[in-house]
Amino acid sequence: MSKIAPVNRRDFVKLFSLATGGILLGCNISTDKKEFVPTQNGNFTPNLFVEIKPDGNIIITASRSEMGQGIRTSLASAIADELEADWKFITVKQAEGDAKYGNQNTDGSRSVRTLLAPMRKMGATAKVMLIKAAAKKWNVSELDCIASNHYIINKKTNDTLFFGDLAVEASKIPLPSEDAIVLKKVEDFKFIGKKLKSVDLEKFTHGTATYGIDVRLPDMKFAAIARCPVTFGTVKSFDATNAQKTYGVNKVLVLDRLIPPTGKFFGALGGVAVIADSTWAAFQGKLNLDIDWDYGENSTFNSEEFKEKLSKRLLEKGKLVPGSKGDVDAAFKNSNKVVEATYHVPFLAHAPMEVPNATAWYQDDKIEVWAPVQDPQTAKAEIAHFFNMPIENITINVTFLGGGFGRKSKSDFVVEAVALSKKMQAPIQVVWSREDDVQHSFYHAASAQYLKASLDKKGNLTGWLQRVGFPSITSSFKPLSDYASGFELGMGFTNNPYQIKNFRLENIKAEANLRIGWLRSVVHIHSGFGNNSFVDELAFEAKKDPVQFHLDLIGKDIENQKNTKNSYNPKRMKDVLKNTAKNAAWGKQLPKNHGLGVAIHYSFYSYVATIVEVSVTNKKVKVENLWTTIDCGLSLNKDNIKNQLEGAAIFGMSLALYGKISTKEGAVEQHNFYDYQMTRMKDAPKIHIDILDKMHEPPTGVGEPGVPVIAPAICNAIFNATGKRVRSLPLIDEGLV
Amino acid sequence: MSKIISINGKSYTVDVQDDMPLLWAIRDIVGLTGTKFGCGVAQCGACSVLIDGVLTKSCSMPISYAIGKEIFTIEGSSKNLEFLREAWNDGNVPQCGYCQSGQLIAATALLDSLENPTDTDIDNAMSSNICRCGTYSRIRKAIHKAVAIKNNAI
Numbered sequence: 001m002s003k004i005a006p007v008n009r010r011d012f013v014k015l016f017s018l019a020t021g022g023i024l025l026g027c028n029i030s031t032d033k034k035e036f037v038p039t040q041n042g043n044f045t046p047n048l049f050v051e052i053k054p055d056g057n058i059i060i061t062a063s064r065s066e067m068g069q070g071i072r073t074s075l076a077s078a079i080a081d082e083l084e085a086d087w088k089f090i091t092v093k094q095a096e097g098d099a100k101y102g103n104q105n106t107d108g109s110r111s112v113r114t115l116l117a118p119m120r121k122m123g124a125t126a127k128v129m130l131i132k133a134a135a136k137k138w139n140v141s142e143l144d145c146i147a148s149n150h151y152i153i154n155k156k157t158n159d160t161l162f163f164g165d166l167a168v169e170a171s172k173i174p175l176p177s178e179d180a181i182v183l184k185k186v187e188d189f190k191f192i193g194k195k196l197k198s199v200d201l202e203k204f205t206h207g208t209a210t211y212g213i214d215v216r217l218p219d220m221k222f223a224a225i226a227r228c229p230v231t232f233g234t235v236k237s238f239d240a241t242n243a244q245k246t247y248g249v250n251k252v253l254v255l256d257r258l259i260p261p262t263g264k265f266f267g268a269l270g271g272v273a274v275i276a277d278s279t280w281a282a283f284q285g286k287l288n289l290d291i292d293w294d295y296g297e298n299s300t301f302n303s304e305e306f307k308e309k310l311s312k313r314l315l316e317k318g319k320l321v322p323g324s325k326g327d328v329d330a331a332f333k334n335s336n337k338v339v340e341a342t343y344h345v346p347f348l349a350h351a352p353m354e355v356p357n358a359t360a361w362y363q364d365d366k367i368e369v370w371a372p373v374q375d376p377q378t379a380k381a382e383i384a385h386f387f388n389m390p391i392e393n394i395t396i397n398v399t400f401l402g403g404g405f406g407r408k409s410k411s412d413f414v415v416e417a418v419a420l421s422k423k424m425q426a427p428i429q430v431v432w433s434r435e436d437d438v439q440h441s442f443y444h445a446a447s448a449q450y451l452k453a454s455l456d457k458k459g460n461l462t463g464w465l466q467r468v469g470f471p472s473i474t475s476s477f478k479p480l481s482d483y484a485s486g487f488e489l490g491m492g493f494t495n496n497p498y499q500i501k502n503f504r505l506e507n508i509k510a511e512a513n514l515r516i517g518w519l520r521s522v523v524h525i526h527s528g529f530g531n532n533s534f535v536d537e538l539a540f541e542a543k544k545d546p547v548q549f550h551l552d553l554i555g556k557d558i559e560n561q562k563n564t565k566n567s568y569n570p571k572r573m574k575d576v577l578k579n580t581a582k583n584a585a586w587g588k589q590l591p592k593n594h595g596l597g598v599a600i601h602y603s604f605y606s607y608v609a610t611i612v613e614v615s616v617t618n619k620k621v622k623v624e625n626l627w628t629t630i631d632c633g634l635s636l637n638k639d640n641i642k643n644q645l646e647g648a649a650i651f652g653m654s655l656a657l658y659g660k661i662s663t664k665e666g667a668v669e670q671h672n673f674y675d676y677q678m679t680r681m682k683d684a685p686k687i688h689i690d691i692l693d694k695m696h697e698p699p700t701g702v703g704e705p706g707v708p709v710i711a712p713a714i715c716n717a718i719f720n721a722t723g724k725r726v727r728s729l730p731l732i733d734e735g736l737v
Numbered sequence: 738m739s740k741i742i743s744i745n746g747k748s749y750t751v752d753v754q755d756d757m758p759l760l761w762a763i764r765d766i767v768g769l770t771g772t773k774f775g776c777g778v779a780q781c782g783a784c785s786v787l788i789d790g791v792l793t794k795s796c797s798m799p800i801s802y803a804i805g806k807e808i809f810t811i812e813g814s815s816k817n818l819e820f821l822r823e824a825w826n827d828g829n830v831p832q833c834g835y836c837q838s839g840q841l842i843a844a845t846a847l848l849d850s851l852e853n854p855t856d857t858d859i860d861n862a863m864s865s866n867i868c869r870c871g872t873y874s875r876i877r878k879a880i881h882k883a884v885a886i887k888n889n890a891i
Contacts, residue, residue: 066833067833068831068870070832197826197829198829200831201825202826204831205825205826205837205841206812206822207769207771207772207811207812207838208771209834213770248753277765279761279774280757280758280765281757283777351869352833352835353775353833353867353869400835402833402834402835402836403833403869434775434778639829643829643872643875646874647870647871648871649871650870650871654869673775673778673781673867674778674780679873680864680865680867680873681859681873681876682860682861682864684860684871684873684874684877686874
């Protein structure tokens with residue numbers, strides 16, 4: 001984009017001249033206010049681009065990474081809809097990592113939330129310009145012209161002009177003012193809210209999509225790295241004789257740990273690297289290394305002992321968390337019944353199908369990277385920091401991501417590739433083995449929580465105490481961050497979907513002895529499991545129907561509530577629950593050994609309710625049916641949302657059934673998919689997804705909100721079927737799989 | 738250690754050790770990257786190819802085994818694979834897409850051996866392929882759809 005000069009400096013959308021003719025519009029999206037805002041100093045930095053070429057092709061730049069969430073299609077569809085484009089002319093180009101694109105960090109289920117409004121406005125602006133160009137050409141009033149399916153039509157004469165044929169003329173039209181831009185009504189949407197297929201289907205079904213691991217450069221070498229089994233352990237000494245002799249191995253070298261400065265970046269673990277002619281040779285050479293490690297201070301970390309340690313801490317009062325209210329002690333004292341339970345979730349690894357990998361080429365004064373990264377700008381900033389390279393001399397090409405789930409928002413694997421390329425003076429592709437991925441992740445933290453609640457004579461909840469602890473993500477940035485941060489507790493703990501008068505939340509200490517990171521839906525996995533399991537226990541103790549008990553706890557509608565995306569609305573929570581109960585025929589007679597379980601959760605501003613039907617045969621659980629309803633506000637691409645929720649169900653099942661990373665003397669005990677198992681086709685239930693029609697609400701999160709409900713709904717269904725309560729995940733450890 | 742292998746009807750001369758898994762010869766030496774690495778231990782199916790029509794996890798099969806045989810990868814084309822591709826498109830199956838090469842090859846092997854697989858047949862045939870995005874119900878539907886497309890085409 002560097003060759004483009006702005007021709008018109010006003011407003012939020014900008015027009016650029018193109019050497020080839022045609023329109024190029026850019027707009028600036030503030031990542032703070034999440035909408036169109038003018039820049040303060042008048043310097044206009046566009047970060048979203050729409051290009052209309054004289055041949056009619058429309059090229060839309062996707063600023064966010066594609067990792068299966070369908071963002072490339074979603075971005076394009078909003079623009080194409082307002083523009084009245086013909087879908088077959090749309091091409092999506094992946095943006096490189098650059099600050100000019102605004103915040104590119106693809107996490108937090110927020111791409112559509114933040115980008116929908118500006119995308120629509122861009123499309124509408126381009127449409128007005130094409131209409132003006134046509135009106136000028138025909139010498140008629142703009143009011144006589146409409147845009148339809150890549151043509152401007154003269155309503156009076158039925159003459160038509162192709163978008164491509166107007167592109168050059170339109171680029172000379174002054175940018176229309178803000179008030180000339182009228183967005184379409186919901187009823188008139190052609191793509192938004194419809195079922196649109198992925199723009200990348202053809203590539204995916206022919207093996208031609210380029211993921212990071214598919215990048216091939218001339219004279220590129222492959223690298224595998226042996227990392228210390230214990231987090232932050234170091235190389236004491238090593239014998240490379242056998243590794244050097246391995247067929248195809250070029251060189252063995254030490255890679256020092258790159259320690260990030262406090263407060264930012266991820267650094268890299270370091271180890272011994274093997275450079276070779278093929279990935280296989282690098283893997284073989286690595287196996288032939290003989291390394292004496294200094295395991296360091298994490299070598300006493302046993303996850304089972306840690307679980308016990310947290311359980312003990314749950315017996316004592318923790319730090320009071322702001323947001324607590326009322327007097328739980330009085331409520332407990334005056335109650336009819338008190339119920340207590342403790343829940344555990346183990347450490348988890350993301351295990352995206354494409355392992356972490358990156359290709360880097362360090363040349364004297366510049367660094368170029370090709371990598372499957374969720375957060376290319378952090379990768380760039382890390383490289384600038386660790387290699388003392390001006391940021392403008394670094395290029396990050398974002399490839400397709402073969403899954404991300406949070407793992408690829410950390411750029412440790414990118415930094416490794418750059419460090420090795422610098423040493424080797426050649427393009428290097430670092431490829432992690434699956435064992436590397438399982439054993440050196442930024443793990444989803446293990447958690448322990450103690451819940452205590454009181455019921456009155458009618459079985460109504462009167463008090464709720466929740467004491468929770470898990471190693472904080474903050475520990476990856478600041479050593480000795482032993483308590484959860486506010487943003488973590490804000491994921492379903494301080495803001496659970498219930499109206500509780502006496503509520504007390506406490507946080508207990510939980511130190512980190514592994515690298516901790518975010519994994520699809522993050523802390524909501526803990527809060528969703530604890531809250532929903534406990535509510536189900538309370539319903540049982542109160543002798544009430546679990547769905548009705550949930551509805552009572554969600555409570556009354558809040559009158560005159562402004563329905564903005566940031567305000568939780570109990571009515572919307574109740575609506576998704578009622579809808580799911582209806583779809584699942586809650587209350588129906590079930591076959592013998594079958595059970596139904598329910599869970600609700602509010603996350604990333606979306607409302608989700610799930611009901612699961614399990615069967616239990618010979619003490620083994622099978623998930624038979626799964627119903628999920630989501631209210632995610634405006635649904636941009638319904639089929640994609642459905643696909644995301646189907647996927648979230650399977651992802652949630654994997655963690656419920658099998659998900660557990662454990663350590664012994666600091667080293668992760670799992671290796672690969674045979675001992676860190678995933679849900680497979682034979683386990684997959686019939687999944688029934690429903691999306692509530694909320695086309696007039698702002699769009700809210702989609703990628704993550706379907707996950708937190710799955711494990712508790714399954715466990716509640718198991719209780720319903722068998723009377724056995726599962727309070728510690730995964731089910732395989734309880735002998736239920 | 739020069740040897741000739743045939744992939745999708747085309748011959749390639751590769752100079753690798755006999756025990757290099759076929760996957761890495763295809764990806765790193767021949768340069769066809771549609772076949773994916775997922776686990777390296779025949780657990781996930783991302784590396785699935787057909788060798789003389791037999792479904793094979795190429796990450797765990799030495800290249801020496803494939804010499805003199807015909808290797809079929811996602812870059813290839815067959816009647817059943819094309820029916821499946823159409824069905825995959827119709828059902829908007831992929832999310833990240835990474836495992837789908839292996840899924841399509843495994844499904845091709847299934848349709849090559851069974852004309853009209855049941856859900857159970859599909860579950861049995863496809864359970865050695867992991868999709869971390871969780872597109873299983875769409876894959877199941879798409880395989881049935883491919884059979885329907887095939888039957889209509891005849």
